Amino acid sequence: MDHILTYMTFIPLFGAVIVLCLPRDAHALIKWMSVAATVPPLLLAIWLYINFDRTAPGFQFMQQANWIPSFNIRYVVGVDGISITMVLLTALLCFLCMFASWGIEKGVKGYFALFLLLDTGMMGVFCALDFFLFFVFWEVMLLPMYFLIGIWGGPRREYAAIKFFLYTLLGSALMLLSMLVFYFNVTDPATGQHTFSMIAMMNQANQSEWLRNGVLFGQSVPVVVWIALFIGFAIKIPAFPFHTWLPDAHVEAPTAISVILAGVLLKMGTYGILRINYGILPEASASLAFLFLGVLGVVNIVYGALCAMAQKDLKKLVAYSSVSHMGYVMLGMASFTAQGINGAVLQMFNHGTVTAMLFLLVGVIYDRAHHRNIDGFGGLASVMPVYTGVTAIAFFAALGLPGLSAFISEILVLLGAWQRYPVLTIVGATAVVLTAGYMLWTLQRIWLGALNEKYADIPEINGRELFTLVPLAAIVIVLGIYPTAILDLMGPSLNQLNGVVATFL
Amino acid sequence: MTTVESLRYIVPELVLTATILVVFVGDLLVRQKDRLGELALVGTAAALFAVARLSHADGTYLFNRMIVHDQFAVFFQVVFALATLATVWMSLGSKEVQRTSQGEYYGILLASALGMFFMASASNLLMAYLSLEFVSQTSYVLTGSLRHNRRSGEASLKYLIYGGVASGAMIYGMSWIFGLTGSMDYAAINAALASGAQSPLALFIAIVFVLAGFGYKIAAVPFHMWAPDVYTGAPIPVTAFLSVGSKAAGFALLLRFFYPALSSLGEAGRWQVLGGADWPQLVLVLCMVTMTLGNLAALQQDNIKRLLAYSSIAHAGYMLMGFVVLSDEGLRAVLFYLVTYYLMNIGAFLTVMIVANATGREDVEGFRGLAWRGGSIPAVAMAIFLFSLAGIPPLAGFVGKFYLFAAVIREQFYVLALVAGINSVISLYYYARIVRAMFLEFPTGGEGAVAVDWSNAALLGLLSVCTVVLGVYWAPVIALADRSVRFLMG
Numbered sequence: 002m003d004h005i006l007t008y009m010t011f012i013p014l015f016g017a018v019i020v021l022c023l024p025r026d027a028h029a030l031i032k033w034m035s036v037a038a039t040v041p042p043l044l045l046a047i048w049l050y051i052n053f054d055r056t057a058p059g060f061q062f063m064q065q066a067n068w069i070p071s072f073n074i075r076y077v078v079g080v081d082g083i084s085i086t087m088v089l090l091t092a093l094l095c096f097l098c099m100f101a102s103w104g105i106e107k108g109v110k111g112y113f114a115l116f117l118l119l120d121t122g123m124m125g126v127f128c129a130l131d132f133f134l135f136f137v138f139w140e141v142m143l144l145p146m147y148f149l150i151g152i153w154g155g156p157r158r159e160y161a162a163i164k165f166f167l168y169t170l171l172g173s174a175l176m177l178l179s180m181l182v183f184y185f186n187v188t189d190p191a192t193g194q195h196t197f198s199m200i201a202m203m204n205q206a207n208q209s210e211w212l213r214n215g216v217l218f219g220q221s222v223p224v225v226v227w228i229a230l231f232i233g234f235a236i237k238i239p240a241f242p243f244h245t246w247l248p249d250a251h252v253e254a255p256t257a258i259s260v261i262l263a264g265v266l267l268k269m270g271t272y273g274i275l276r277i278n279y280g281i282l283p284e285a286s287a288s289l290a291f292l293f294l295g296v297l298g299v300v301n302i303v304y305g306a307l308c309a310m311a312q313k314d315l316k317k318l319v320a321y322s323s324v325s326h327m328g329y330v331m332l333g334m335a336s337f338t339a340q341g342i343n344g345a346v347l348q349m350f351n352h353g354t355v356t357a358m359l360f361l362l363v364g365v366i367y368d369r370a371h372h373r374n375i376d377g378f379g380g381l382a383s384v385m386p387v388y389t390g391v392t393a394i395a396f397f398a399a400l401g402l403p404g405l406s407a408f409i410s411e412i413l414v415l416l417g418a419w420q421r422y423p424v425l426t427i428v429g430a431t432a433v434v435l436t437a438g439y440m441l442w443t444l445q446r447i448w449l450g451a452l453n454e455k456y457a458d459i460p461e462i463n464g465r466e467l468f469t470l471v472p473l474a475a476i477v478i479v480l481g482i483y484p485t486a487i488l489d490l491m492g493p494s495l496n497q498l499n500g501v502v503a504t505f506l
Numbered sequence: 507m508t509t510v511e512s513l514r515y516i517v518p519e520l521v522l523t524a525t526i527l528v529v530f531v532g533d534l535l536v537r538q539k540d541r542l543g544e545l546a547l548v549g550t551a552a553a554l555f556a557v558a559r560l561s562h563a564d565g566t567y568l569f570n571r572m573i574v575h576d577q578f579a580v581f582f583q584v585v586f587a588l589a590t591l592a593t594v595w596m597s598l599g600s601k602e603v604q605r606t607s608q609g610e611y612y613g614i615l616l617a618s619a620l621g622m623f624f625m626a627s628a629s630n631l632l633m634a635y636l637s638l639e640f641v642s643q644t645s646y647v648l649t650g651s652l653r654h655n656r657r658s659g660e661a662s663l664k665y666l667i668y669g670g671v672a673s674g675a676m677i678y679g680m681s682w683i684f685g686l687t688g689s690m691d692y693a694a695i696n697a698a699l700a701s702g703a704q705s706p707l708a709l710f711i712a713i714v715f716v717l718a719g720f721g722y723k724i725a726a727v728p729f730h731m732w733a734p735d736v737y738t739g740a741p742i743p744v745t746a747f748l749s750v751g752s753k754a755a756g757f758a759l760l761l762r763f764f765y766p767a768l769s770s771l772g773e774a775g776r777w778q779v780l781g782g783a784d785w786p787q788l789v790l791v792l793c794m795v796t797m798t799l800g801n802l803a804a805l806q807q808d809n810i811k812r813l814l815a816y817s818s819i820a821h822a823g824y825m826l827m828g829f830v831v832l833s834d835e836g837l838r839a840v841l842f843y844l845v846t847y848y849l850m851n852i853g854a855f856l857t858v859m860i861v862a863n864a865t866g867r868e869d870v871e872g873f874r875g876l877a878w879r880g881g882s883i884p885a886v887a888m889a890i891f892l893f894s895l896a897g898i899p900p901l902a903g904f905v906g907k908f909y910l911f912a913a914v915i916r917e918q919f920y921v922l923a924l925v926a927g928i929n930s931v932i933s934l935y936y937y938a939r940i941v942r943a944m945f946l947e948f949p950t951g952g953e954g955a956v957a958v959d960w961s962n963a964a965l966l967g968l969l970s971v972c973t974v975v976l977g978v979y980w981a982p983v984i985a986l987a988d989r990s991v992r993f994l995m996g
Contacts, residue, residue: 071988137900151942174928
């Protein structure tokens with residue numbers, strides 16, 4: 002099992018190639034083949050979960066190979082406590098989303114091939130430990146995403162797709178430059194040459210004097226590079242004020258793609274900050290986190306919640322709730338306390354499952370009613386009791402009800418942040434009320450009250466849809482009772498990282 | 507080396523010359539003019555083979571130091587031969603070319619390639635000027651080869667007028683250099699500059715004039731104005747040829763003049779400017795202006811050839827990044843970029859030609875729904891080429907840009923890096939516009955089907971596969987570029 006991460010990354014790509022070779026009209030075959038390509042990564046993810054050493058803070062299951070020796074570009078993959086949670090999430094959501102894509106009828110072959118390519122890109126980002134490799138995977142996700150939104154999306158899909166693409170590419174350009182600055186200022190002690198290895202970059206002793214204390218554009222070098230990287234990642238999170246692509250992309254994307262977008266892609270922003278900004282530039286992180294993560298995080302929480310409250314479109318509401326919930330991740334990361342930072346990564350995982358449920362649920366109703374207008378329904382609980390039950394779990398999880406997963410992570414974040422930024426935490430905590438407000442209000446308008454006669458014979462949620470939701474609901478409930486299942490994976494790695502950064506406070 | 511001894515080093519040029527003569531004579535005798543194209547193809551392939559056979563020879567000066575045979579020249583000659591091969595292959599399947607008098611067309615095309623071969627190896631101002639003029643003259647004729655097409659004629663005339671002005675300025679600058687250094691031989695110029703007896707201002711003025719000629723060939727601002735009209739008016743294979751071959755030839759001349767002649771190689775592959783003329787600062791500004799103007803102008807274009815013309819101006823700007831940093835790494839990046847640029851630009855023009863052949867349209871609208879009306883293979887290939895031009899991994903264009911950025915960051919030109927980074931983002935918008943038309947928009951019915959014949963499909967497949975493969979594994983090509991940054995000096 003030395004190559005487990007490589008298998009997890011490239012089996013979907015292999016599946017994509019097979020899908021491309023299948024006949025164009027064999028829709029069922031293409032769909033089942035795509036499912037088959039996401040099963041091995043899921044099984045391997047379970048194996049990984051069982052065999053992961055929960056006491057070691059370092060990287061595990063590492064594999065290394067030379068790629069372009071003349072520039073010291075290497076293929077290095079490995080997971081630690083931070084990335085393994087994201088790898089698990091990716092494997093699970095990709096598998097479930099194949100079933101959520103069953104309704105696709107236009108260009109089936111292209112859709113599933115691109116989806117599998119996207120799967121490879123996402124896995125690769127979380128496993129890569131060579132900055133160049135990380136960057137390539139980061140970009141590999143872009144193209145499929147552009148086409149998946151642009152071809153299979155809603156009415157304004159063309160606009161949404163290019164907006165997503167341009168925003169992300171702007172971030173990538175800054176990341177590319179930062180990556181090269183790192184390369185030319187980090188020396189691998191083993192070889193005496195410059196390196197893209199993130200592990201070498203994380204050791205302060207390998208960094209040049211200029212990278213640690215130099216001056217660029219009138220600012221200190223680490224600060225400039227930190228901000229350049231931050232912009233790239235903040236666009237992905239998306240942090241205010243870089244969030245405007247998100248509602249457009251979410252609303253136009255097909256259901257499964259919204260799930261992936263919210264469930265996995267947004268996490269890449271915060272993951273990147275933890276892995277690269279915190280890991281490589283701890284000193285700058287310690288000094289800049291308050292403003293860029295703490296304050297902006299709280300802005301995200303409050304602003305996202307207020308925007309969500311004002312939405313008439315159910316999917317847009319869920320999209321803005323993501324903006325709000327990702328704010329907790331940022332606030333937790335900024336706290337530099339064990340609770341806060343563990344809570345932040347747990348929140349990344351929990352948001353992945355909860356928001357995936359929300360988008361799947363929106364998809365269910367949209368497939369039946371062909372609109373998502375919150376005021377256009379009413380009393381659905383009486384005709385769709387099962388659907389309403391699952392929805393209730395997701396909504397209560399999203400608003401942070403104790404006993405469900407998101408409560409744990411939010412409370413950890415707030416507890417952690419309280420120790421360092423009491424005022425910010427109070428502001429952030431008030432937004433819990435706002436969240437409860439828009440979630441309950443929405444629940445009431447769509448599912449409770451008098452039945453809208455138009456939807457008197459709306460069909461109940463079907464088996465396939467339920468199949469995509471039940472595993473997620475189970476995780477939401479289990480993690481609400483027993484969060485240690487995920488927390489003990491990441492503890493050592495996060496505490497070590499936090500220890501490094503916290504010395505500079 | 508004496509004239510007779512030199513001959514065995516110019517076998518590729520001799521092969522090309524022989525082919526040109528046979529094509530011209532054959533034009534009088536053969537009735538089936540397609541055969542002449544096939545003959546040109548064979549001749550070019552033979553020249554490529556001859557270049558490859560000479561590639562391991564030691565560097566040496568030929569013909570009383572008029573030209574030089576070194577790794578740098580060999581690299582460019584391979585690029586020119588490949589560009590010519592692809593162009594002839596495209597021409598064989600082009601409806602436009604079938605309307606020209608094909609004997610002349612192929613003969614002149616090869617003549618242009620012959621001129622480029624000498625541009626890469628010229629080591630004397632006289633030879634540099636003559637070869638550049640030779641390429642220019644043949645290019646004017648090629649551009650105007652659609653004799654009954656007004657656009658083609660107009661383009662040719664514009665090209666001629668701009669070219670005349672630029673080469674006039676260039677030869678004037680060369681005369682200053684001769685006056686300042688007393689020689690036209692690059693090595694002698696270098697030695698004279700190293701002694702430092704010249705007025706830096708006079709030298710700077712001379713260089714500005716010379717730059718006019720070179721800048722015109724690579725289509726850099728402010729000598730780029732001809733490009734959009736010429737690219738639009740010329741037959742598509744010629745446009746592809748000019749955008750790749752002619753630009754590469756311009757870079758060959760530019761690099762050999764500014765590096766071995768005007769600079770000296772110092773420590774760790776870094777070059778120092780001789781004679782105190784601060785031309786890198788000037789080129790730095792031109793480089794940033796070129797890429798920005800090219801990209802901004804491309805945003806508004808509806809004709810794809812015109813759009814690609816502005817994109818090629820922007821790419822000249824990117825390649826100049828590697829030129830201004832004055833390091834071997836930068837030079838290597840330029841050479842590598844030329845290879846990737848060759849793949850993606852020829853590929854893009856080939857797709858334009860396939861669509862134009864089928865529908866007669868060259869505008870973005872003509873690409874509407876291409877993927878959904880039988881043209882899914884050219885559409886996918888075009889998407890690969892366009893995203894590669896935009897510099898998105900894992901495609902060749904990204905790797906090219908990566909090396910350029912790396913060279914720039916290594917020499918700490920951070921503003922330049924930032925400007926180029928933002929430019930890449932801007933460029934995505936117009937490349938994606940074509941992708942959007944092909945994939946995201948659906949045909950409305952009136953566009954007509956697009957079929958691809960086997961020969962175009964083969965070239966298209968080869969170029970797109972190479973674009974992807976080179977984006978994933980490029981070690982051999984970068985090693986080749988590395989080896990080729992070796993000028994014979996002194």
